[in-house]
Amino acid sequence: KINNEEYQGLRVTTKSVLGVVKRILSHDLNKLISDEIKKNGGKTKRLNGVSTKVLKAKIAMNGNIGFVGEPRGIDKNIIMKALKINHIPIIAPLGVDANNNTLNVNADTAAAYIAESLKAERLLLLTDVAGVLDNNKKLITELDRKKAFQYIKKGTIKSGMIPKIKACFNTLKNGAKGVALIDGRKQNAVAMELLTTEGAGTLIKK
Known part of the structure; x- marks a missing residue:
């Protein structure tokens, strides 16, 4: 242990x-x-x-x-x-x-840094939850920087989700066109995020 x-x-x-x-x-x-x-x-x-x-x-x-x-x-x-x-x-x-x-x-921080360094167009972080959740445990489908840090301050976003969120915004700041936190438990989650309008988690926006 x-x-x-x-x-x-x-x-x-x-x-x-x-x-x-x-x-x-x-x-x-x-x-x-x-x-x-x-x-x-x-x-x-x-x-x-x-x-x-x-x-x-x-x-x-x-x-x-x-x-x-x-x-x-x-x-x-x-x-x-x-x-x-x-x-x-x-x-x-x-x-x-x-x-x-x-x-x-931290794995998310490392992934984001590698994506930035390679000038990747997209960064998808797979999680074991549906995405970023609000206080009622409902999925937040889109999240911008201002709202994200309000959620962190309130404690809605906490623990291991904090470095994920920070990594996402760093990647956007450094040129990525799209960043999303998606549900890695969901079958075909990556394809859903890339090929459908509803996606498979939380889209992170500037």
Whole structure:
């Protein structure tokens, strides 16, 4: 059992927690995602953030929440090499700092940073809920920056949803044309978001 303490939606990561996180993210979960894509006919390239150093990071919050990192760079060449041969990069959100220390990076923050760095047109963050919910647990289908931060202040948006929302707005600010939080439990959620007018979650707007 590992410590499940969070601060502003980020997992406090002690040295012992980091060891577990590294194994789960870089091996177990990375392999699981890759295998599922392959079952459906896709080709993948598993990128371990530690061994490939695809994600550069620096310690977050002066180390007050342990080995938690903020993205500070990516190795575009590794990612583009996979994309050019039609392989889907499966990137474990583990960063490496200037001293070669491994840092636990929030997965949504990492995804958004990679999308920004590659100048991606769309960012879809899959969640285990319908999208952003209001106080009555009803889906908010569209959300702009002003309304989002009002919800954060009121506590409507909280915990792990906070870094998701912040990541979305950072990506929009840096040029993405579309960002959405969608229900990853829903069958064909990605296709629904891309190909239908109703989408599959919450559309994030500037």
